[in-house]
Amino acid sequence: MKYAYYPGCSLESGSAAYDKSVKAVIEQLGFGLDELDDWNCCGATEYFSQNELVATSVIARNLALVDDRHDQLVAPCAACFLNLKKTDKLLAEQPKIRGKVDQALAAGGLRYRPGRVQVRHLLDVLYTDIGEQAIKAKVVQPLTGLRVAPYYGCQIVRPLNGFDNPEYPMKLDEMFTWLGAEVVDYPVKAHCCGGHMTQISEENAFELIRRLLQSAADYRADLILCMCPMCQLNMDMYQGRVNNFFNTKFKLPIVYFTQMLGVALGIDMKKLGFGKELVAAEPVIRGKLEGQTAAATK
Amino acid sequence: MVAESHAAHLSQFMKDVMADTPGGQKVVHCLQCGSCGGSCPNGAEMDFTPRAVFAMIAADRREAVLKANTMWQCVSCYLCTVRCPQEIPITEIMYTLKRMAIREGKAGGSDAPALARTFTDFVDRYGRSFEFGIATRYLLFNKPLSMLKMGGAGMSMFAKGRLALTPTKIRQVKQLQAIINKAKELSKED
Incomplete structure (x- = not known):
C-alpha cells in the first residue's frame, strides 16, 4: 500500500497544528505519506447544497490526480474524508452521475475509475495499518495520569466509515489506552459540534458546543482530543463566547489526537504545533505528565 | 424499488425528490416513526422534523417544505441516516431540498x-x-x-x-x- 495525502484547506491555515503534528508523527513512525500534487478544496458541505454534479466533479478531480504509484488517499479532516469517500461510492453506484462526471473530468483532461483509490481516514491508517504493536514500541513518554476525552464528531464515523461504530466508536479510545492515558468514556463523543452553524445561527451552535464541553468537564477530562479542523475550531475558538453566553467557566484545551500521539512518541511539543490553540494545552499537559514523573521517582 | 402500481399514486414532489437523490426511492418507505427528529441535534429548531417533511412530501406540500428552515438547520451529522430503520438517506434528502429551494427561489429565510x-x-x-x-x-x-x-x-x-x-x-x-x-x-x- 502506498499512501497519498490530502491535507485539505483548513490544514494550510487555521489548523496548521494538525498538519504539523501529522507530519511529525508519520516521520517518527517511519512510513511515507506523499502530498497529492495540486489538490483542490473538497467543497465541504457547500457545493452539495447547491449543485450535486459540480460537487462530485470538484471532488473527483482529486481522486483523478492520485497517480498510479499510490492506491490509498489519506485525509485527516472529517469533511474531506467523507466527501472523497462519498464521491467514489456515488461514481461506483450511480451510472448517471458517473457518466456526467466523466465528461466534466474530460473537460479538464482527466479520468477516474471508481474504486481505484481507497479513501482512508488518518485514524484508520494509524490504528489498522500501523497498529498497536508498532505504536506501543515507539512510546517513550507514556501519557499516564492524563485524562483524555476522545471526540469523534460526525463525518468520520457516519455514514460510510466502515472501520468503527457510527454511534459508539472506540478506535481512538483504544489508541490512547495504548499510550497509557486515562481514557474518559463520556456519552457525547460522536455527537455534533454544530459544523458551520456558528456562521448561520450562533445561539444554536453555542448550545451544541456547550453540550460537548459540559459532558467532558463532568467526566473530569483534562483535555479533548479531536480529529477534525471544524470541531477543533468550534470548541476552541468559540469556547470563550460559549462561556460568556451561558455564564460557564470551561477551560478545556482542544487538541488534535496527532499532537498527543506525538507527545507520547517523544516529539518536541514545538514541532507538534502546540501553542496555536486559544485555550492553552501545554501547561495542562506538562503539569499532569511531570506530576506523574515526580510521583514515580518518590 | 417502488412497484408500478404505486408509482402512479406518488405526488409530483415525491417523484422529484426521489429522482434528485441517490438512493432516494426509499423515502416512500418512511414509517413515520420519528427516529430522525428525535435523534437530530437541531430537531428542536426545525419548523418540521424530517419525519413531518416526508409526510408533507407525500402530500405534495412543495411550497411549505421548500420554504421551511428544516434543511437549513441540518448540520449533516448523519445521525438520522444511520438510525433510520428504513435506511432512508435522510441527510442526502436534506441536500436535495436545499438545492430545490435555491433553484426555485424559496430559500430566502436562511443565511x-x-x-x-x-x-x-x-x-x-x-x-x-x-x-x-x-x-x-x-x-x-x-x-x-x-x-x-x-x-x-x-x-x-x-x-x-x-x-x-x-x-x-x-x-x-x-x-x-x-x-x-x-x-x-x-x-x-x-
Whole structure:
C-alpha cells in the first residue's frame, strides 16, 4: 500500500497544528505519506447544497490526480474524508452521475475509475495499518495520569466509515489506552459540534458546543482530543463566547489526537504545533505528565 | 424499488425528490416513526422534523417544505441516516431540498445559501477555500453585527498565526474551472 495525502484547506491555515503534528508523527513512525500534487478544496458541505454534479466533479478531480504509484488517499479532516469517500461510492453506484462526471473530468483532461483509490481516514491508517504493536514500541513518554476525552464528531464515523461504530466508536479510545492515558468514556463523543452553524445561527451552535464541553468537564477530562479542523475550531475558538453566553467557566484545551500521539512518541511539543490553540494545552499537559514523573521517582 | 402500481399514486414532489437523490426511492418507505427528529441535534429548531417533511412530501406540500428552515438547520451529522430503520438517506434528502429551494427561489429565510455561495465562489476562483475571505465577505453582507462580536476571537486567531490573509491558488486552476463549467452545463440538461 502506498499512501497519498490530502491535507485539505483548513490544514494550510487555521489548523496548521494538525498538519504539523501529522507530519511529525508519520516521520517518527517511519512510513511515507506523499502530498497529492495540486489538490483542490473538497467543497465541504457547500457545493452539495447547491449543485450535486459540480460537487462530485470538484471532488473527483482529486481522486483523478492520485497517480498510479499510490492506491490509498489519506485525509485527516472529517469533511474531506467523507466527501472523497462519498464521491467514489456515488461514481461506483450511480451510472448517471458517473457518466456526467466523466465528461466534466474530460473537460479538464482527466479520468477516474471508481474504486481505484481507497479513501482512508488518518485514524484508520494509524490504528489498522500501523497498529498497536508498532505504536506501543515507539512510546517513550507514556501519557499516564492524563485524562483524555476522545471526540469523534460526525463525518468520520457516519455514514460510510466502515472501520468503527457510527454511534459508539472506540478506535481512538483504544489508541490512547495504548499510550497509557486515562481514557474518559463520556456519552457525547460522536455527537455534533454544530459544523458551520456558528456562521448561520450562533445561539444554536453555542448550545451544541456547550453540550460537548459540559459532558467532558463532568467526566473530569483534562483535555479533548479531536480529529477534525471544524470541531477543533468550534470548541476552541468559540469556547470563550460559549462561556460568556451561558455564564460557564470551561477551560478545556482542544487538541488534535496527532499532537498527543506525538507527545507520547517523544516529539518536541514545538514541532507538534502546540501553542496555536486559544485555550492553552501545554501547561495542562506538562503539569499532569511531570506530576506523574515526580510521583514515580518518590 | 417502488412497484408500478404505486408509482402512479406518488405526488409530483415525491417523484422529484426521489429522482434528485441517490438512493432516494426509499423515502416512500418512511414509517413515520420519528427516529430522525428525535435523534437530530437541531430537531428542536426545525419548523418540521424530517419525519413531518416526508409526510408533507407525500402530500405534495412543495411550497411549505421548500420554504421551511428544516434543511437549513441540518448540520449533516448523519445521525438520522444511520438510525433510520428504513435506511432512508435522510441527510442526502436534506441536500436535495436545499438545492430545490435555491433553484426555485424559496430559500430566502436562511443565511445558509449565502454562506454556501460565498464559500464556493472562492473555491471556483482559487481552487482552495479561503477562510478569512469567506468569513469577512459573508459576515459583512449578511451579519455585520456578528463581525464585531467575533472581533476578539478573530484577533486571537490572527495573533496565533491561524488566519491567512491571502488565498492560496492551485497551479491548475484553469483545469478545475473547465471541470466546474462543464459540470454546470451538464447539470442544466435535465
